[in-house]
Amino acid sequence: MARYIGSVCKLCRRESTKLFLKAERCYTDKCAIVRRSYPPGQHGQGRIKQSEYCVQLREKQKIRRLYGVLERQFRGYFEKAERMKGITGDNLLQLLERRLDNVVQRMGFAGSKKEARQLVRHGHMLVNGKKVNIPSFILKSGDVVELREKSRGITQVQQTLAAVEKRGFPSWLEIDKVQYRGKVLSLPPREECTLPTVKEQLVVELYSK
Secondary structure (H helix, E strand, C coil): CCCCCCCHHHHHHHHCCCCCCCHHHHHCCCCHHHHCCCCCCCCCCCCCCCCHHHHHHHHHHHHHHHHCCCHHHHHHHHHHHHHCCCCHHHHHHHHHHCEHHHHHHHCCCCCCHHHHHHHHHCCCEEECCEECCCCCCECCCCCEEEECHHHCCCHHHHHHHHHHHHHCCCCCEEEECCCCEEEECCCCCHHHCCCCCCCHHHHHHHHCC
């Protein structure tokens, strides 16, 4: 499957907001947004007049890059969100938030989506006691996610868990850091769906044209 392998700091600069793609580095003064708060490229510091389409496109790209999904996959999530009851934009964010790789990061086992995806792909994670190695696996209320016992000694996991604990965990997740386990208590509320502020309604408008 195709995957972006360039500088993730450029993605944050392009969207003019922190997407927290480089784990703890994003919380320090070394963050690219702090050092160079303008888009990358030759004309990054120039004045750009954004059309309505441009604003909608940038919002879609921001959400897509935040959760680390490709265009076709993102479009699939949108179509599924449209078929669900409720507000399409909220449904879209809830689907993305309930991806296994995102929940692994939210629980503090990984500092970024890339690290979380690697943990899942390498078979370190269990869902309801069974190994799941699909990062896009959608969790539901009541599901229990835990780190395999053999994987609990990974130094990076322990360091990340300690750092995330200081910042706090989402209210829709119940974390047992002793057992390296977490439980999905409910669907994620809209205010806890994304770290940067996003306007999902612009994505709905973009795909509705």
